[in-house]
Amino acid sequence: MHIFSRTTLLRFSEQHSDLSGQFIAWYKQIEKTQWKTLNEIKEKFPRSSILKNSRMVFRIKSYRLVVEFMFEAQRGFIKWIGTHDEYDKIDANTIDRSKP
Numbered sequence: 001m002h003i004f005s006r007t008t009l010l011r012f013s014e015q016h017s018d019l020s021g022q023f024i025a026w027y028k029q030i031e032k033t034q035w036k037t038l039n040e041i042k043e044k045f046p047r048s049s050i051l052k053n054s055r056m057v058f059r060i061k062s063y064r065l066v067v068e069f070m071f072e073a074q075r076g077f078i079k080w081i082g083t084h085d086e087y088d089k090i091d092a093n094t095i096d097r098s099k100p
Contacts, residue, residue: 001030001031001035001069001075002074002075003027003030003077003078004076004078005078006024006027008078009023009026009027010023010024012063018061019060019061019063022060022061023060023065026045026058026065029044029045030076034074035069035071035074036071037071038050041056041069051066051092051093054069054070054071055067055068055069055079055092055093057087057092062084063081063083063084064083064084064086064087064092065078065081066079066081066087066095078097079096079097080092080097081097
């Protein structure tokens with residue numbers, strides 16, 4: 001599974017030193033497997049939640065990461081990343097960080 005974009009995770013991790021590479025560890029776990037369903041991912045990441053529109057939210061420390069998956073293409077797109085408090089203010093089913 002290819003995740004777009006690793007740079008987003010690196011930049012966020014640099015700004016939040018308490019992450020200590022945890023987003024990159026998540027990235028490496030997702031990247032090395034060819035997932036077929038959200039439920040398969042949930043088995044590996046039990047603290048994640050399945051959302052609408054082929055999306056999942058991952059809980060990593062006090063942060064949330066929303067990713068939309070396209071299983072046929074083996075791609076995942078980071079739609080949003082932020083703190084738990086910021087997450088409470090968005091609609092994770094529709095947010096798209098690539099749009100203004």
